[in-house]
Amino acid sequence: MKADVVVVGAGPAGLAAAIAAKENGADSVVVIDREERPGGILRQCIHNGFGLHVFGEELTGPEYAARFIDKANALGVRFLTETMVLNISPDRVVTAVGPETGLIAIEAGAMVLAMGCRERSAGALMIPGSRPSGVLTAGTAQRFVNIEGYMPGREAVILGSGDIGLIMARRMTLEGAHVKMVLELMPYSGGLKRNIVQCLDDFNIPLKLSHTVTRLHGRKRLTGVTVAAVDESGVPIKETEEYVPCDTLLLSVGLIPENELSREAGVEIDPTTNGPVVDSHLQTSAPGIFACGNVVQVHDLVDFVTEEATRAGRAAAQFLREKSACGGWKTAAGRGVRYVVPQTLCDDGEDKTLFFRVSGVYRDCATVARCGDKVVARKKRPICAPGEMERLTIKGADICGDITVTVEGV
Amino acid sequence: MIYDVAIVGAGVTGAMIARELGLCDLSVCVVEAEADVASGASRANSGIVHAGFDAAPGSMKARMNKRGNEMMHKVTRELGVPFEECGSLVVAFGPEEEKQLDILADRGMANGVPVKRMSGDEARRMEPVLSRDITAALWAPTGGIVDPFSLTIGAMENAMSNGVTLYLNSRVTAITRTDGIWELFAGDNRIRAHWLINAAGVYADDISRMAGGESFNIRARRGQYVLFDKSMPVRTKSVIFGVPSDRGKGVLFSPTAHVNMIAGPTAEFVDKEDHDTTREGLQEALAGVQRYAPAVDARYAITVFAGLRAMPESHDFIIERSKSAPGLVNVAGIESPGLTSSPAIAEYVKELLEEAGVRLDPKPGASRIRRPIERFSEATPERQRELIAMDRRYANVICRCEQITEAEIVESIHRPCGAKTVDGVRLRIRAGAGRCHGGFCMPRVMAILARELGRDIDEITKSGAGSWILDGRIKEGTR
Numbered sequence: 015m016k017a018d019v020v021v022v023g024a025g026p027a028g029l030a031a032a033i034a035a036k037e038n039g040a041d042s043v044v045v046i047d048r049e050e051r052p053g054g055i056l057r058q059c060i061h062n063g064f065g066l067h068v069f070g071e072e073l074t075g076p077e078y079a080a081r082f083i084d085k086a087n088a089l090g091v092r093f094l095t096e097t098m099v100l101n102i103s104p105d106r107v108v109t110a111v112g113p114e115t116g117l118i119a120i121e122a123g124a125m126v127l128a129m130g131c132r133e134r135s136a137g138a139l140m141i142p143g144s145r146p147s148g149v150l151t152a153g154t155a156q157r158f159v160n161i162e163g164y165m166p167g168r169e170a171v172i173l174g175s176g177d178i179g180l181i182m183a184r185r186m187t188l189e190g191a192h193v194k195m196v197l198e199l200m201p202y203s204g205g206l207k208r209n210i211v212q213c214l215d216d217f218n219i220p221l222k223l224s225h226t227v228t229r230l231h232g233r234k235r236l237t238g239v240t241v242a243a244v245d246e247s248g249v250p251i252k253e254t255e256e257y258v259p260c261d262t263l264l265l266s267v268g269l270i271p272e273n274e275l276s277r278e279a280g281v282e283i284d285p286t287t288n289g290p291v292v293d294s295h296l297q298t299s300a301p302g303i304f305a306c307g308n309v310v311q312v313h314d315l316v317d318f319v320t321e322e323a324t325r326a327g328r329a330a331a332q333f334l335r336e337k338s339a340c341g342g343w344k345t346a347a348g349r350g351v352r353y354v355v356p357q358t359l360c361d362d363g364e365d366k367t368l369f370f371r372v373s374g375v376y377r378d379c380a381t382v383a384r385c386g387d388k389v390v391a392r393k394k395r396p397i398c399a400p401g402e403m404e405r406l407t408i409k410g411a412d413i414c415g416d417i418t419v420t421v422e423g424v
Numbered sequence: 425m426i427y428d429v430a431i432v433g434a435g436v437t438g439a440m441i442a443r444e445l446g447l448c449d450l451s452v453c454v455v456e457a458e459a460d461v462a463s464g465a466s467r468a469n470s471g472i473v474h475a476g477f478d479a480a481p482g483s484m485k486a487r488m489n490k491r492g493n494e495m496m497h498k499v500t501r502e503l504g505v506p507f508e509e510c511g512s513l514v515v516a517f518g519p520e521e522e523k524q525l526d527i528l529a530d531r532g533m534a535n536g537v538p539v540k541r542m543s544g545d546e547a548r549r550m551e552p553v554l555s556r557d558i559t560a561a562l563w564a565p566t567g568g569i570v571d572p573f574s575l576t577i578g579a580m581e582n583a584m585s586n587g588v589t590l591y592l593n594s595r596v597t598a599i600t601r602t603d604g605i606w607e608l609f610a611g612d613n614r615i616r617a618h619w620l621i622n623a624a625g626v627y628a629d630d631i632s633r634m635a636g637g638e639s640f641n642i643r644a645r646r647g648q649y650v651l652f653d654k655s656m657p658v659r660t661k662s663v664i665f666g667v668p669s670d671r672g673k674g675v676l677f678s679p680t681a682h683v684n685m686i687a688g689p690t691a692e693f694v695d696k697e698d699h700d701t702t703r704e705g706l707q708e709a710l711a712g713v714q715r716y717a718p719a720v721d722a723r724y725a726i727t728v729f730a731g732l733r734a735m736p737e738s739h740d741f742i743i744e745r746s747k748s749a750p751g752l753v754n755v756a757g758i759e760s761p762g763l764t765s766s767p768a769i770a771e772y773v774k775e776l777l778e779e780a781g782v783r784l785d786p787k788p789g790a791s792r793i794r795r796p797i798e799r800f801s802e803a804t805p806e807r808q809r810e811l812i813a814m815d816r817r818y819a820n821v822i823c824r825c826e827q828i829t830e831a832e833i834v835e836s837i838h839r840p841c842g843a844k845t846v847d848g849v850r851l852r853i854r855a856g857a858g859r860c861h862g863g864f865c866m867p868r869v870m871a872i873l874a875r876e877l878g879r880d881i882d883e884i885t886k887s888g889a890g891s892w893i894l895d896g897r898i899k900e901g902t903r
Contacts, residue, residue: 048824098821100801109805113819116812117805135861137727140650142701145729147886147893151863162867164882164894189898228703234890250703261895274825 017044017092019330020108020122022099022275025054026316027307027323028128029082034327035126036089040334044120045086046094046110052086053079054130055153056316058160061181063208067317078316102127102279104300124330127276127290127298127305128323131269131312133178139267143229148236152178152266159185167262171239172196173227175203175210177314179266184213186264193217194258197225197241199248202375204268204401206314226250227263236261269312279303286353287311293340293358294366296326301337304330311355311369314403322369343416348384350376350421352400359417363410368419370406375399376421381406385414426605427451427589428782430617432596432631434461436572437758438623439579440770446586447792448774448784453617454580454588455610457595457627459888460848461841462576464625465762467851468649468699468731470689471572471680472663474761475512475564477532477539478673484741486535488765488772493537493566495767503578504796505571506681512567512663513547515558515716524667525562532564539564551660553717567663571681572763573851574796577841579766582794584840586787591615592844593888596624599634606635606751619782621753621773626696626734628742628756637746642757644696644732645672647689648705653859654683656724664716673760675712677720682854687713687720689731701730726859733759743769745776753777797835797853801827822872823865825858833869837876844877846870847887866893 018040021028024047032045059075066072097112106122133151148167155166156178168191172179175198183193196214201224203210214221228250229240243254271289282291282299289310290298298305306326307319340360345368347354354370368383376398383391383406391406398404406419429445431438434456445452473496479486500507516522525541532539540563547561548554584590594611608615624631629642663678671691680686688709706728714720736742736757746752753776755769778784800811800818811818817831836843836852843849849869856862856869874881882894
């Protein structure tokens with residue numbers, strides 16, 4: 015089997031990429047997803063707040079996904095659902111398996127990786143204590159409540175203030191659970207400000223910054239957690255330990271791009287983002303393999319995923335006509351910046367938008383992009399924090415070499 | 425009915441004994457307190473097949489270790505269990521520790537176990553990640569690694585295929601003996617048998633006392649572990665030990681039979697119910713392996729756990745017919761190297777019964793062979809197509825990290841000694857044992873368990889009674 019463009023993942027990134035590829039001239043576009051229906055994680059995000067940037071209105075996750083699914087269907091995008099990609103070869107042969115199709119191989123003219131991310135699990139945190147049931151990621155709890163219709167517990171503590179954790183604090187409360195507190199190891203939240211207000215403050219759920227769980231209790235089911243404040247280096251302060259009875263601990267402690275398939279395809283991975291190294295057309299180090307959405311970098315808003323994926327889909331269609339890898343210049347994270355995406359910039363004269371995250375909370379500062387000594391972009395920021403993605407746009411004509419992004423005092 | 429033999433404890437020792445006796449023309453049952461086999465030390469250990477150089481020469485441990493090591497090739501082949509003779513290295517830092525290597529080398533000679541001294545550089549040529557500060561090492565080519573869950577489950581499954589009965593959720597609370605017949609009060613069951621074999625791990629002292637057997641004390645020595653993701657670049661091919669101390673063989677760094685790397689165990693005496701990890705213990709395990717291989721990175725950890733070794737006061741295995749309670753065989757204090765020794769222990773227990781006059785004729789039709797669950801992800805593409813043609817459920821991948829299909833999960837549930845819990849599925853076929861640790865597949869595994877066992881999804885537990893996962897439907901209030 016052959017296809018012009020094969021997209022792996024039918025979440026928001028894959029959907030937008032498939033549509034863009036089709037609209038930009040790709041004849042046959044196939045989207046592969048392991049779930050029974052397209053939509054990805056949006057299917058379980060039944061809260062609203064999606065689409066403000068793309069549609070100028072507030073949609074729920076399933077509504078947002080449906081707009082793209084309908085459009086993709088109208089354009090003739092082919093969906094292979096309940097199908098798991100087992101392998102991607104560097105020359106873009108995709109091996110997949112599903113009950114409908116059996117074991118299949120698809121030769122792709124171009125590919126878009128849109129596998130999204132997974133949540134960090136409890137084990138990775140090395141929380142001491144017992145290993146009872148009742149400790150699960152916020153996303154798994156969200157699936158239980160919103161898709162399966164079951165409660166994962168009644169008395170909950172949430173560790174980590176990532177957005178899914180905040181959303182689930184509200185969701186569990188609305189379903190009658192008692193969410194006792196949200197704990198965050200860092201001195202600032204990892205989630206969006208609006209989620210802290212709407213999901214915690216509005217329900218009187220305390221957010222304890224610089225706090226963590228130091229012990230799990232309960233042999234069979236969780237019976238409680240020990241909670242403690244941490245010092246500046248994140249080490250728990252013994253004297254502050256406090257026992258909090260609960261039957262559920264939800265974890266929202268970070269998202270990890272799912273790049274096992276990318277690695278097998280020989281795609282170079284950025285150790286900071288854990289996503290593929292991409293150029294300004296979202297092409298990875300493997301020619302003809304593009305990547306977008308949370309598989310590249312964890313985004314704050316689905317709208318931004320859509321935007322990035324649209325560019326990736328367009329570039330994939332472009333690749334079918336004109337196989338060009340762009341050399342160009344590199345970007346680098348300077349002082350106060352954790353990473354910059356894209357990692358390389360094509361020398362095509364187009365304006366470039368750089369996406370990055372800062373490494374701490376900074377007030378009254380500016381984000382600055384420099385090409386050598388020359389400032390090519392600068393934005394004043396009253397406050398910037400790691401929880402909110404930053405961006406700077408550089409005029410194509412201004413790019414004269416490698417770019418470094420920094421945070422500076424005003 | 426009255427069983428010929430009742431075995432208390434479905435850890436690797438009990439399971440191996442059950443397998444051995446199941447091949448004989450006897451009626452045998454195994455009585456287990458927990459909801460699954462391998463729920464104690466057999467679940468939480470290093471998975472090492474010890475070469476056998478460090479046990480005191482002449483001890484029961486030395487004898488069982490050496491024999492068990494020799495038997496492991498055949499047993500794992502028969503049971504279809506992952507085993508690799510990867511060798512082990514004891515590494516020494518400086519002259520003091522090198523003296524220990526000499527002692528170990530001498531013991532190896534006395535125990536008939538091949539060992540070879542080598543320099544630090546030779547060790548680093550074998551294992552490039554080892555520290556520059558290692559000055560010498562002792563190489564034991566017959567050391568190895570085995571999957572401890574598969575070994576226990578495989579042995580029990582084989583036993584059950586040959587007619588052995590397994591009673592789960594059956595904690596023994598009282599034992600009586602009338603007219604030469606044992607009666608066990610075990611959970612909701614009352615089980616009668618002519619012979620009683622006590623393989624109850626850390627509780628073997630209680631069982632012996634209940635049966636009127638010898639009075640000995642078993643203490644629980646906890647070992648804490650850190651398991652690393654397969655993608656961790658710092659790896660060794662063989663098992664790396666430090667020199668032993670009075671706290672045992674010390675922390676090791678080793679590949680597992682499933683290509684993860686493992687660090688641990690610590691050693692501290694605790695209460696028999698205390699399976700907790702501690703901050704200090706996990707740090708000790710990490711620091712221990714970072715001493716051998718400084719580049720080990722805690723960020724690759726995917727889980728932590730602790731297991732309890734059953735420590736006898738005598739420091740040696742207690743495997744004997746009771747003198748005070750006829751009809752009782754104690755198999756107690758099976759600490760490390762218990763996993764390695766388990767096939768030899770089973771063989772020896774059989775000899776003890778034979779000495780006591782039990783007739784051990786071969787059971788007609790019984791087989792030593794257990795076919796493992798065929799792994800879709802390990803099959804060739806041709807075989808994968810055949811499997812899918814046979815059963816469409818092979819095309820439905822449920823666990824994405826380990827690429828486990830619905831067909832494999834269903835098989836793990838319906839086999840003899842099948843999975844009944846989420847942990848049970850994980851231990852049998854590793855669904856949920858990968859890097860996301862069940863984040864994505866747990867709801868789907870639960871749905872399959874519920875369907876196959878004819879239960880509601882909220883009746884499915886993590887590891888048996890009390891470990892509930894879901895508390896009823898939304899909108900309906902608490903159950």
